[in-house]
Amino acid sequence: MSDVRELRDLYQEVILEHSKKPKNFRAIDSANHKAEGFNPLCGDHFTIYVDVKDGSISDIGFQGSGCAISKASASMMTQMLKGKTETEAEGIFTRFHGLVTGHAGDEQDLGKLAVFAGVSEFPLRVKCATLAWHALRAALKGDQEAVSTE
Amino acid sequence: MSTVAKFPEKIHAASLYDVQKVRKDFPILHQTVHGRPLVYLDNAATTQKPLAVIEAIESYYCHDNSNIHRGVHTLSERATEAYEKVRVTAQKFLNAADYKEIIFVRGTTEAINLVAQTYGRKNVGSGDEVLITAMEHHSNIVPWQLLCEEKGARLRVAPINDRGELLLDEFEKLLGPKTKFVAVAHLSNALGTINPVREIVRMAHSRNVPVLVDGAQAAPRMQVDVQALDCDFYALSGHKVYGPTGIGVLYGKTSLLEAMPPYQGGGDMIASVTFEKTVYNRLPYKFEAGTPNIAATIGLGAAFEYLNSLGVEQIEQHEAGLLAYATKSVETIPGVKVVGTAKEKAGVLSFVMDDIHPHDIGTILDTEGIAVRTGHHCAQPVMQRFNIPATARASFGLYNTREEVDALVKGIRKVQEVLG
Numbered sequence: 001m002s003d004v005r006e007l008r009d010l011y012q013e014v015i016l017e018h019s020k021k022p023k024n025f026r027a028i029d030s031a032n033h034k035a036e037g038f039n040p041l042c043g044d045h046f047t048i049y050v051d052v053k054d055g056s057i058s059d060i061g062f063q064g065s066g067c068a069i070s071k072a073s074a075s076m077m078t079q080m081l082k083g084k085t086e087t088e089a090e091g092i093f094t095r096f097h098g099l100v101t102g103h104a105g106d107e108q109d110l111g112k113l114a115v116f117a118g119v120s121e122f123p124l125r126v127k128c129a130t131l132a133w134h135a136l137r138a139a140l141k142g143d144q145e146a147v148s149t150e
Numbered sequence: 151m152s153t154v155a156k157f158p159e160k161i162h163a164a165s166l167y168d169v170q171k172v173r174k175d176f177p178i179l180h181q182t183v184h185g186r187p188l189v190y191l192d193n194a195a196t197t198q199k200p201l202a203v204i205e206a207i208e209s210y211y212c213h214d215n216s217n218i219h220r221g222v223h224t225l226s227e228r229a230t231e232a233y234e235k236v237r238v239t240a241q242k243f244l245n246a247a248d249y250k251e252i253i254f255v256r257g258t259t260e261a262i263n264l265v266a267q268t269y270g271r272k273n274v275g276s277g278d279e280v281l282i283t284a285m286e287h288h289s290n291i292v293p294w295q296l297l298c299e300e301k302g303a304r305l306r307v308a309p310i311n312d313r314g315e316l317l318l319d320e321f322e323k324l325l326g327p328k329t330k331f332v333a334v335a336h337l338s339n340a341l342g343t344i345n346p347v348r349e350i351v352r353m354a355h356s357r358n359v360p361v362l363v364d365g366a367q368a369a370p371r372m373q374v375d376v377q378a379l380d381c382d383f384y385a386l387s388g389h390k391v392y393g394p395t396g397i398g399v400l401y402g403k404t405s406l407l408e409a410m411p412p413y414q415g416g417g418d419m420i421a422s423v424t425f426e427k428t429v430y431n432r433l434p435y436k437f438e439a440g441t442p443n444i445a446a447t448i449g450l451g452a453a454f455e456y457l458n459s460l461g462v463e464q465i466e467q468h469e470a471g472l473l474a475y476a477t478k479s480v481e482t483i484p485g486v487k488v489v490g491t492a493k494e495k496a497g498v499l500s501f502v503m504d505d506i507h508p509h510d511i512g513t514i515l516d517t518e519g520i521a522v523r524t525g526h527h528c529a530q531p532v533m534q535r536f537n538i539p540a541t542a543r544a545s546f547g548l549y550n551t552r553e554e555v556d557a558l559v560k561g562i563r564k565v566q567e568v569l570g
Contacts, residue, residue, distance in 0.1 A: 007517050042525045043539035067507035
């Protein structure tokens, strides 16, 4: 059950800031990986641009529209992953997924992303929090088709 | 009613719609969500069920359950009688000319698919056109797209204005020699617009084009008279008229239904079967293959009777008052914009908020115990028309109150407080 306290947990100040002023909110024309993420149930839609050099994410950006949770998640993901290797990114995704679905292991490693812990109290919003991440994985895998939450 | 009109004191009595008394008929409403009294404003998605409906289903399973149109035993006879009685109730509810014109289906979606796959496949060919409007629900778009794709026909879409009203002149211009079918919503689920169906039918019929009306949202909110509308098909869903899910009604004019091929093959829809030839059953059974959802049909009958007992006109008035009050209240909140401001409107209040995504609105309202729908409402082309990804939608039912509208307004202010 979610109450007002849990609502504050969900909409943490950091999340609201990122949703209003997202970081790396830009297309990267030279990116060698790109994918779209789409939630057909609510219309959230993001494009993720990733430039990978020597197995590391040298640049990452996103564009699109979505709710506060999905946008902040995309924004903070780009901050977190810049400079990480693809393997590291995969590991962070797994832990982030665990966090928002309530199966958290070691949140310490997630740094600022730990603010998304409140999402686990709102199961219907897990898709919002992970949309950009699914698109990122598709981009790194080189899938050309848009990924869908459904 | 004319007898009432002669006695002014009775008019007064008739206009007293006792919503608190009505609420007692709906057990589900009396609960708290996140510690707040439930405010259910998602009636366009599905309506809650009165005890009369719940008890009718329970009673059927406790006393009468049996297969219909088959056995000679007592239970089968009872079940058949109860099932067929609903057909007559539905006929009267829609004022159809004949009970044979009432086909039971799973819901509006199946009703529309039935017409597209039978009448449509038989009568729409290569180069022909099917005309719909820009405010249709996906269920009144995709079945026609499938048909057009199969037949090499073209789907034409009549535009709407910024208020969400059909541009009737444009609609008429699109009605041409190639138009073989027209399908329109009676009441838009995303915008609340009431379409001028009588006028649409008149325009189409003057060119010998039949019209299907998607009545999913209108049937629970307005008096529907299919003979007065003169439409050829009318579709509705049981769960939106306070009945069960999995049951709906397709009304069709006898002459058209007679000429249509069957939809699905199976038991009950046949008169005789040999491996060489099958003779189809008469109307309406030709379109009801297999054992139907008998319990839900009986529940639907109870729902129609419940609506009749309250008076559809009374419900219409009650909801009109609520919508006007809600529109006025919500519009005055800075940063809130109502989407769909048609002059003729009912039941639905879609809105967007500056810099706040509808999903976030929905989550925060939920913590206040308020249930609204957020998203594209299965009408993505409507969202594209207004250049928005989604809306929040409050939709009213016969049991909603002004206090609940006040709770919604308070909830919206809370949304601004949390996210603003």
